[in-house]
Amino acid sequence: MPVIAVLALDGVPGHELTGPGMCFGTAARYHPHVAYELRYCAAPGFRGTGSPAPFRIDTPWGLEGLEDADTVLLPGHAGFRAEPPPELADALRAAADRGARIGAIGTGTFTLAATGLLDGRRAATGRPHAAELARRHPRIDVDPEGSVVDADPFHTAAGVLGGLDLCLHLITLDHGDPVAIETERQVFLQLHAPAGAEEDTGPVTSPTATRHRAGPHSLGPTIRWMEAHLDHPLTLKDIADHAGLTVRGLNRRFRAETGLSPLQYLLRARVQAAQRLLERGDEPVERITTRTGLGTPANLRHHFQHHTGTSPRIYRTAFRSLVATLTWADGKDADPAPPDGPSGAADRRAANRPA
Known part of the structure; x- marks a missing residue:
């Protein structure tokens, strides 16, 4: 079973920790041939998640949880502009050296960039921080739109809905478009078939x-x-x-x-x-x-x-409204962009994935 190690860095937005679990868990729940082991690993200095609703987590894993992981996910966090602790940078380099896939969500790209692993490659982060990433790391070709960038084995994205865009990209690589499409629908709309439903009824x-x-x-x-x-x-x-x-x-x-x-x-x-x-x-x-x-x-x-349980017109309107609302909320960053960088609702709306 593929192991996905999610790094918990101090001040990580809570939804960037729960998002991967929701996404990969949904893929496995609706597709019997899909299986993932999700492993949350506390990075050095981790104390808890960031605002708006901070919470603590207990996990038996530290950086040693990365040692046999097939995929390492690096969410954004409050101190993304600081140099990562040496042991964290070494663990990420070691994972890359042994062929692990590494994904960075939103401002997590800054931490991955600080290791030098993205030099000479294309990468993405949240749109409000794209210009800053390009200034700080001129050897990286930054996607200004925050789209999912596949620079195998490194995968980076804006972090829409806590990394849903990136997680769906990884599921597509693992299991193809049909699994990823249905996973996205179930995450957004939770169209769960009720237990014991008749064969031709239910969502x-x-x-x-x-x-x-x-x-x-x-x-x-x-x-x-x-x-x-x-x-x-x-x-x-x-x-x-x-x-x-x-x-x-x-x-x-x-x-x-x-x-x-x-x-x-x-x-x-x-x-x-x-x-x-x-x-x-x-x-x-x-x-x-x-x-x-x-x-x-x-x-x-x-x-x-x-x-x-609804009409095609209402379904289309509700789906787009839900995606727009949630992706707007996801654009709110725990650590605001500097004054000279792009920011605001217009940028968040532009970051929304197309319907």
């Missing part, structure tokens, strides 16, 4: 999440084919032919592997695709209906309401 979760662990005769190739052809009028016979099964055999195998019938699975996949399109674009419902194979706008609205 939409990832079709992969309902799937049992694949056996030697997994329907995985057929499921991926279905998900790639949602805009086609797929029938039970089409699906059975692709799987090389009779219709009766297909139904039996689908229920064994997913807990759903083939057509129930197909419907959920189509509604989930509609969610993604509503979240990330401005296409009208009519166009989304065509792309997802749901037939007519009325049919889309009916199934969307049944599976999510």
